[in-house]
Amino acid sequence: MNMKKLIPVTIVTGFLGSGKTTLLRGLIERRQTRRLAILINEFGEISIDSTLVRDGAVGDDEVRIHDFADGLIAYGEDEQFVPTMLAIAARRANVDHVLIETSGLALPSAVMEQLQGAALADDFILDATIAVVDTPLLLSDQFEHAAGVNPVAAMFERQLESADVVVLNKVDELDDEQLLLAETRVRLRAPNVRFLELARRAQLDIRLALGLRLHQPTRTEHEHAYTLLPAMPGPQTGVLASQSRLNGHAHSGLGAHSHGLATHKHFHEQDPGWQSFVLRSDAPQSSATLAAALREAAMAEPILRSKGFAQTGEGQGALLVQGVRARIDIKADAARPAGKRSELVFIGYHVSRSKVAALLTELTGSSWR
Numbered sequence: 143m144n145m146k147k148l149i150p151v152t153i154v155t156g157f158l159g160s161g162k163t164t165l166l167r168g169l170i171e172r173r174q175t176r177r178l179a180i181l182i183n184e185f186g187e188i189s190i191d192s193t194l195v196r197d198g199a200v201g202d203d204e205v206r207i208h209d210f211a212d213g214l215i216a217y218g219e220d221e222q223f224v225p226t227m228l229a230i231a232a233r234r235a236n237v238d239h240v241l242i243e244t245s246g247l248a249l250p251s252a253v254m255e256q257l258q259g260a261a262l263a264d265d266f267i268l269d270a271t272i273a274v275v276d277t278p279l280l281l282s283d284q285f286e287h288a289a290g291v292n293p294v295a296a297m298f299e300r301q302l303e304s305a306d307v308v309v310l311n312k313v314d315e316l317d318d319e320q321l322l323l324a325e326t327r328v329r330l331r332a333p334n335v336r337f338l339e340l341a342r343r344a345q346l347d348i349r350l351a352l353g354l355r356l357h358q359p360t361r362t363e364h365e366h367a368y369t370l371l372p373a374m375p376g377p378q379t380g381v382l383a384s385q386s387r388l389n390g391h392a393h394s395g396l397g398a399h400s401h402g403l404a405t406h407k408h409f410h411e412q413d414p415g416w417q418s419f420v421l422r423s424d425a426p427q428s429s430a431t432l433a434a435a436l437r438e439a440a441m442a443e444p445i446l447r448s449k450g451f452a453q454t455g456e457g458q459g460a461l462l463v464q465g466v467r468a469r470i471d472i473k474a475d476a477a478r479p480a481g482k483r484s485e486l487v488f489i490g491y492h493v494s495r496s497k498v499a500a501l502l503t504e505l506t507g508s509s510w511r
């Protein structure tokens with residue numbers, strides 16, 4: 143019998159733009175002495191999230207970040223994931239916790255299955271799966287199936303199905319009634335949720351995110367399978383009681399369950415309607431003009447997410463661009479070297495690259511290709 147200490151793994155999932163990267167950055171800042179290994183999987187050919195997380199990270203020995211840009215993490219056909227995890231296991235004396243951010247278009251169940259597969263189950267234990275929710279978006283009925291199957295709603299539901307912890311994020315401007323409605327909607331879709339937390343700017347107490355130990359390995363001779371612990375371990379209870387959360391509504395049914403492991407794929411593999419592309423411009427951009435152009439483009443085309451870096455001209459600083467649908471946020475980014483080329487990633491459902499390029503070109507008065 144293998145007596146190695148299992149390394150805990152927390153999976154952070156959530157729809158496009160819900161706040162996963164912001165949550166990770168916060169956890170890094172508040173990690174105290176914990177040494178973290180972080181895997182980031184993005185949908186899109188250039189990686190923005192890992193750059194942002196890296197900006198907040200420190201020494202390599204304390205926080206080490208592994209990128210999987212444009213890749214699939216943790217699928218049978220993926221060639222990077224298992225070797226990366228095994229390399230982390232090989233330096234286990236220097237790793238206290240592994241965090242995996244899945245892409246906004248991936249299902250956490252795929253990662254969960256890999257963790258309990260033969261290659262990894264002797265080294266890792268799933269700690270918890272955390273789903274971050276864009277609460278205003280949830281309330282906006284975008285996640286409802288109004289007419290037929292809504293692919294956005296379907297993905298959101300399947301991400302929530304595996305969640306142990308749901309973080310209702312972006313709650314800054316919501317009142318109690320809206321929060322209760324959001325909670326009801328989450329509970330309908332997240333049968334396994336153990337903790338429902340409110341977050342502003344995706345900030346979560348690290349004790350609520352790491353070391354929850356909501357799963358335990360059950361080992362038989364030939365297979366490994368996780369089962370959910372029937373209740374929270376004692377020492378956590380006091381900590382959790384101090385968390386801000388929905389008044390008196392934080393806990394849910396604690397019935398044991400096993401996770402559905404049949405849902406392996408990135409949604410975009412099953413449904414080619416999901417698209418991602420990069421547009422670039424070598425002309426200097428103005429923050430206000432670009433923001434207005436992106437807003438307009440997001441209203442004209444089904445863009446669900448835009449992000450990247452824009453350049454404002456020689457000797458001027460770079461901008462960090464973050465768009466979730468028509469909500470566009472552009473701010474100076476001191477960490478980014480000034481340069482010439484602006485580069486933005488767009489993700490959407492049946493979104494047209496040429497139409498978005500034409501709109502941006504027209505609205506910014508500079509060529510985007």
Ligand SMILES: Nc1nc2c(ncn2[C@@H]2O[C@H](COP(=O)(O)OP(=O)(O)OP(=O)(O)O)[C@@H](O)[C@H]2O)c(=O)[nH]1
Pocket residue numbers: 156157158159160161162163164165191245246311312313314341342343344447449464465466471
């Ligand atoms: N107003 C508001 N904005 C937030 C909050 N949390 C995150 N954001 C913003 O939402 C945008 C997306 O946040 P990210 O953390 O990049 O989201 P993500 O889930 O990693 O995005 P993808 O990886 O692209 O799916 C950024 O502009 C954040 O600053 C919040 O609580 N309130």
